[in-house]
Amino acid sequence: MPRRNIEDYLKAIYDLSKNGQAVSTTEIAQALRIAPASVTEMLKKLANKGYITHSLYHGTTLTNEGQRLAEKIARKHRLLERFLHDVLRIDKEKVHSQACEMEHSLSDEAEESLCRFLKHPDRCPDDGKMIPPCNLQIESCAKCIQLHEEGLEEAGKHNQKLVAISNLKEGQCGKIAFIRGGRNIVQRLLDMGLTPGAKICVVRVAPLGGPVELAVRNSKLALGKGVSSKIFVEIESPTAD
Template sequence: MTSGKEDYLKAIYLISENHDVVTNKELSEMLHVSPPSVSEMITKLQKQGYVDYTAYKGSKMTRKGRREAGKLLRYHALWEVFLVNDLHFSWSEAHEIAEGLEHQTNDVLSERLDDFLGHPDYCPHGDPIPRKDGVRVGITNETLADLEVGDSTHIRRIVEDYSLMDYLQSKNISIDMEVTVKNKEPYEGPILLETEKGDISLSYKAAQQIYVDENK
């Protein structure tokens, strides 16, 4: 399978975690490609049994497609763990490098890497690592921006965005960090967090992309 097809499968997988049917528009926006290019690729993926496409509605992953996409995400996440924990790359650097390495990885290599890393459950920025069958469990959907002043929680995962990752690491934000919302400015203003590392102020936009425990 080409890296292009693999990127489409990953995108469909990730979007479908929020809703089963993925529209061509969503794929076009996520992958930054033209609508005709999306239509052409979806036709190919359907012929190969990775998706079921319904006109004017969108694509739904087949079991075969979900398994293949989950494997790619697993490869990617394992490389991120290695690059951050063992080679001390930043989150954004590791994410970029893993984008290339995932396409060069197979089951044998991934199993040895998994053994070497001690079978991690999460990538460095908190995404659950898919199991060998391609299923990913443990996704949290409540964001830091959803909380009220006085709420305490733990940071669990961060959206894969290069500038966001760098911004949060510069703010000393880490996965599993316990935080308490100390203040929220009105009109989507900054959010002040109380942490063991001291008070940390974050933009509202960043807080919308930080996921926390759903049971505060």
């Protein structure tokens, strides 16, 4: 089975599933424009390889390994979209299919350079989706640029599954892993007690993409969507209602 095929499937499942929810075979078939029968066939193969867990009735979810690969490819895809749109000035409508072609051949090194070159974008141009965090152990973008000057090898690799606070549900808790953003905003968040390693719980999520309210260090903080999507946490205890 060609790598590119695997990547397309994983990315489709990743895009379709929100907060780790299972995805149905029909949804995948529609997204990839492939007959459902062939999709079922392919999903079995992916499950054998350990990328997904798949059952007829519960649908498909990504395993940790699958999630990692999917995030990687989604990141490359979305970075490429930004590059095509922002730098090469290609139409929004055209960047998606072009990026789909290119994402499979982009090396990790090129991905890192692209991210730096684009000054660490947050979202892609066509549908405003979040660009997944890069998997380097660095807590802000300013740091990434600096580290590059000193040699990137020094930075270790993330292995946990990271989620932006804006993607957490009410009642979910996590430990802060890193914050994306400029020096000023990072310092401000640190000063409010959002330091790496600090435990946070989401108390309230305002409707329609509004701010979130966090419990951190025995106090409550409200964070607008713009900031909460820049703070990435390792989920500790999933859904405790």
